[in-house]
Amino acid sequence: MIPMNKILIIIPAYNEEQSLPGVLEDLRGHAPAADILVVDDGSCDGTASVARESGVNVASLPYNLGIGGAMQTGFQYARNNDYDIAIQFDGDGQHIAADISELLGPHAAGRADIVIGSRFLKRGAYRPSFFRKVGIWIFSTVLSAILGIHVTDTTSGFRAANRRVIEYFARAYPEDYPEVESLVLLHRAGMTIAEVPVQMRDRTGGRSSITPIRSAYYMIKVLLAVFVDLMKK
């Protein structure tokens, strides 16, 4: 970890009171120098109070904005408080705090504006279901066709953004399923994207927002959004 950089870990959380304490503990153990902001996305459970009790900063949205609006709130906080790096970290326990130092490597070397933690660069650990595999393959193929770069894990929500990206995302961030779309926006804005291998755990609590039924809708919506982005000015 680079000591002179001001680092913020943004945890978008919607009804994650069960998994959040473990996540915060993991972060405190492995990334003690970083500040933490939990963005409580209009949760109905004790997400906000659980986070507040453990002493981290909490931005509570008055109603549920969805992951895009919640993450953007985090980037606005990072911009307003002058952070050098903002790391997106899930509140459900699937990301591993020890991997954060991997994410900061390319930033330290000045090689990238955004670094994505990829499940697929390390062999074996993660085995997605068949449909997910197909979806992931389609996203990667579409992105490498239009961006000319290869991103193995386009839907990963484990990312580290530098000041340029923080500034950009604070102003414009996609709403519904932002991971894939945000890469297209960044690429069009001339930012560089890098990937590092990370591992991910199975969820420790709560439910994934992506059910098999929603997957098809998700795919179509994301691809549509990507093409709309390409047509914009």
Added chain:
Amino acid sequence: MDIVKVLAISGSAAVLLVVLELIRRGRLKERYSLLWLFSGTVMLILSLSRGLLEYIARLVGIFYPPSLLFLVAFVFLLLITLHFSAVISGLSEKNKRLAQEIALLRQALDEVRRSTGSHGGVQ
């Protein structure tokens, strides 16, 4: 005067009157009423002047002139709903910005309270 003409005139006049009354009472903002006023006026003119209606109908190849009225009304309704979709998109963006601003202000307030030693978070 045939029935379709009476219906058309009273219909478009009613739309205009209702819109004007809503503006007068402050229930409708002028910027969102312009399309309604414009479409009501066009519909009224076309209903009043059979000659104009028949001329335009012949021009675009419509055999039964009153059906031109339906076409015009339909196109206006499409425009108005499209306009509203754009307005709603703008409003939801502004709404999102406000929600984010509130969340950040709550957080800042929490921090101030913590540093001044007063208790309790903001719910």
